[in-house]
Amino acid sequence: MGDFSDELRPAEPQGPGILAKERSRSNINVDKLARHLLHRDGFLERQERILKIIENRPYFSKRNQLNLARPDRYHLSLARSKELRRLALEHNWDSEDYGMASRLVGEVSPYAIHTVMFMTSIREQADEEQYNEWWPRTQSWEIIGCYGQTELGHGSNVRGIETIAKYNSETKDFTIHSPTLTAAKWWNGSLGRTANHAIIVAQLLLPDRNGRYKSYGPHQFVAQIRDMKTNKPLEGIVIGDIGAKVGYAGMDNGYMLFKNFKIPHKALLSKYTRVTIDGTYIQPANPAIVYGSMTFVRASIIMNARMTLARATTIAVRYLSIRHQFVDRDEPDKPERAVLDYPSVQIRILPLVAATYALHYTGEAMSSLYWETRADIEKNGDLSRLAELHAASSGLKAACTIITADGSEICRRALGGHGFSGASGMIPLNTDNLDSPTVEGDSWMISQQTAAYLLKRMTSAVSGKSSEPMDSQFIAYLKDRSSVANYDIYDKEEDIVRAFKDRVSYLSYKLYERRIVQKHSWTDLMVELHRLAIVHSEAILVENFYEAVFKGNITPAVEGTAIPVLQDLFRLFSLTTIDSRTTEFLLSGGLSVQQLQALTPTILELMKKIRPHAVKLVDAWSIPDYLLDSALGRQDGDVYNAMWRRAHLENPLNIQTFNPDFRTEEIVIGEGAENARKRVEKLALGVYGHEQRDCERSKL
């Protein structure tokens, strides 16, 4: 049965017509551009194939998920994860297919740590015997694993974790123990309610000849933590989920405490490090390999960051083209204008469209570099580029995740009121992706690794030695650093790249003076060290973007019709980055105060040129409606009908009728005051500690 709203349509012009017009006024070939951007691993074909399988299955409907209580989100997420695993077997998915399915579902699964970190530890840290014991059961998902590293009291500083693993050379076993409450494992994904096995990171304590224990630092152990039948924690372990948080509603981030929990000698993962059966420590062979895989993780983080930002800009560009608001102050008789036509909106969105492309080309370059470096190592043991690659990836992880996290909130705010709506699709985008500046190395911390590398290179350059590519840049700068460069950033793109590089050289030299010459403490220099890392990353982003769209140094080649637009995006990204902080460009002599005058006018001109291509530039990222889950950002532009449907037909709050009269405690009409009071009190107070602990406590 309908009501009179069924007859109503949105006011003209309709969204679909507007988007069709937007698409017709740009000559970019979206299909070709999409294939240029998403050429890796058959991405587009895979996305289409997997999408068909999952999008209409009931468990994978996203319709109700923003209405669910957090415990119910976990129930749903676990059910989805199990179904995905069954589908993977049914359709014979490889790991890329499975990854695509998880990406499209768009929430972090309670199996996520099993498939990534647990499997990685077994594969890369287990010795042959351990691998043979654990891999088949891990690979078949007979056991579900998690990764227990961070603790209540220690996150970033892994060396400070308190959990101990004490070896007893008589009983040939380790005792895992939590000496304090802050030693509780904390935040570990999949641990809270799901996993029955864990990698446990603990301080390895070995006795010397006199039986005195010495710490060898954090090591990884593998152990069963829950009963395979009841899924209750084993004796000597207390486990649980840590509770509500920003995003990740379907993931059971957990806590875990140990009381003298025994695990066998063979539980210590021993591919690199070993402890002999009598308790002697054997050093790891080649720690550099660890750097390599960290770099790979960080390259993937950049690629994910660009796709997250692409989601945000897709929603923003499409909706802000469709949304019309206000008439032009100088032309009051014309119809309302598309919001994206206002420069005050363009300045927030179009530089972010440019940033998605900037991140993309650097993600591509980092991936290629990673594989090349890996080949060099495997072929001839050549580790020479590893330090540079590691330094670049640390700073870029920091810079790119900040660009994306800040950028997606800028997009949300630009949407105006509807940006707050669940129908915007921005809620999971922001809450489930805001963690990227923090996890896998807090951005303010890992940036120090980049700065330390640059300081080392500058020290080498000052002494006249040159062994890495960065050194020659520094040596050239040192020769000529008194003169003002006067780069022509408005007409020569290569001058833009030079200005960014000079800024790196300038700051590196300044910090060389402070740290190496004047011996300032490292801590006192942290603000500038972070700045240096960001500045270096921006130089890399600008250079890779330049190489791809001006020099054609990219495979597959940039799509022809898009070239001039991508070149303008390069200019927009570079100039807005300069504009956001001019100080060090001025101090390094790359820019004069007079040149600042033209920055804003040039940026405004560029945005006018880019504006007609905006919709196609986001279309090229090929993000399906199912993933976007956004009434505002729909591919077809039918924004207002979709918003209406979500509110009027899909909101469970509208099923009940309420009693607004304060003189009665009744809430739902007809339930009566007493029933309401009991029900609401339970909502407010939740469960009590004793109830809960009776269910879940470990048997002592």
Added chain:
Amino acid sequence: MGDFSDELRPAEPQGPGILAKERSRSNINVDKLARHLLHRDGFLERQERILKIIENRPYFSKRNQLNLARPDRYHLSLARSKELRRLALEHNWDSEDYGMASRLVGEVSPYAIHTVMFMTSIREQADEEQYNEWWPRTQSWEIIGCYGQTELGHGSNVRGIETIAKYNSETKDFTIHSPTLTAAKWWNGSLGRTANHAIIVAQLLLPDRNGRYKSYGPHQFVAQIRDMKTNKPLEGIVIGDIGAKVGYAGMDNGYMLFKNFKIPHKALLSKYTRVTIDGTYIQPANPAIVYGSMTFVRASIIMNARMTLARATTIAVRYLSIRHQFVDRDEPDKPERAVLDYPSVQIRILPLVAATYALHYTGEAMSSLYWETRADIEKNGDLSRLAELHAASSGLKAACTIITADGSEICRRALGGHGFSGASGMIPLNTDNLDSPTVEGDSWMISQQTAAYLLKRMTSAVSGKSSEPMDSQFIAYLKDRSSVANYDIYDKEEDIVRAFKDRVSYLSYKLYERRIVQKHSWTDLMVELHRLAIVHSEAILVENFYEAVFKGNITPAVEGTAIPVLQDLFRLFSLTTIDSRTTEFLLSGGLSVQQLQALTPTILELMKKIRPHAVKLVDAWSIPDYLLDSALGRQDGDVYNAMWRRAHLENPLNIQTFNPDFRTEEIVIGEGAENARKRVEKLALGVYGHEQRDCERSKL
């Protein structure tokens, strides 16, 4: 029954001891500083009195609210609102008491629009007869009202709303009608499930002598919308809640459509505008009054913004003092350092501590100015300062809400991993306060009003006329604009203020040239117009801060022991504001490129001086633990025990045990596969349209 975790304590040093030490090393008298900051309307006494009444009542427990489904949050919020109203009657609360109670509960109530916007409309827009009809029933809460202005298709541009109110001079009534779906009232708080009455904003259509209708623009009507017994919508109306959104879970933001819904002639609120019974339009008398109350609302927004930022900085400063992580790179044998001791953390937090004070002194100044201006108007009809006040309040609303929204996310990220936890207290802080840059005038839009005012003043100054305070500043600048000022921002605070003012004059003149001389279109200048408004607001913030802490132009006087610290906070706020965008300081000649060198070192020195006072500087805002609802930010510093309690004793997800095996659809252990499947499908799909519409649809 306990478990072995009961015996465990956090590692040393304990939070309470750390905070005690922090507090002992600053000589600031917190009580006196608190009374200086919160002197208005007996704030501190009121807070203590109201807190005692509500904090231990079951409905007001915040323990479980982050675990609730959005519909349940509304149930709880409605129950709390009704209880608050009963408490208000029982304890004879005045409106300030009631406001304090709402603030402490910390969520937006479904009654919020009744107590603010509905009551305001009746009080300020109703003529005497209407007032007598509506006020008693409104004031007694016999009826619950909401405010229906924005629509699906129109938010910021009120002139563009589509709902019409057509007067029929024969039947002497208005027909309210929604011609399209985008005409649906949308986002209106309290409308979704609660209110039985509404202010309806609609285009007033009156027939001319020939019966042709002409629009007189948006006007306010008051009408009943739901049945007083059943609380179902009246015939000809479709209403509902719009669904999940960012924050505001307890508020029923709603939608409403009309189909030829009749309301009587007297429904048009007629204090200023009237329509005679035969359909003749009578102009409003004095539209300037509206400006005045908008200014008041904006002054309150600044005061709220400073308190929101104070909440965020309270959590950040306390937790980051307690959290210890990493050893100093140059002193590897010392214990781990407090995170707040790292300059890379200070640079994110301490400027925000300074910003809370900056916002405070400008909020104070704006409130005083508002009351003075109002007195001038009432005494002698003197409207001369109204334009200046309105312009200042628009820009400041934009600037201050952006400082707070960005700042509270900066605080959250600085908390590291635990910043994502519900135990941080940051979730409601961010989600329920992020709307401030958007509501009550989008920050990017209302800033144009400020810029338009400054352009007008500059035009007047160029022609040599001076009628407002701003004019003399501009005239002085015009006399001398070729010379470089070379201000001594590092040693003379008055030079800092001058540099900020010069920047306003410089940008105003630039825009005068572009807009007035060169006739650029307004739209093309929007980016720079926004910039001008922000720059002007920053000058006001800096000047009011300076006047309060250096000139003592504030009542009650700044607390003595705090004066030198507040003066350093002034310097820190000013210099970090300069550092965040130096461009226009350089272009306006207030600063030289050489001077930029000293910015970062000076900022670092200031932070070292402020650091020992950080905890007391946030303590002074006197935010009770009940409002903070943060394990990290607790007044007593017992962070880790509180986090443990929340996770291990209060998380409902830990009551159930789950089946992680993908080979079965069972989710909760023991429920069986079939039960699980049905249950989870319902979670995923939610309610269906037809179910819902059977309950809630309007009878046609």
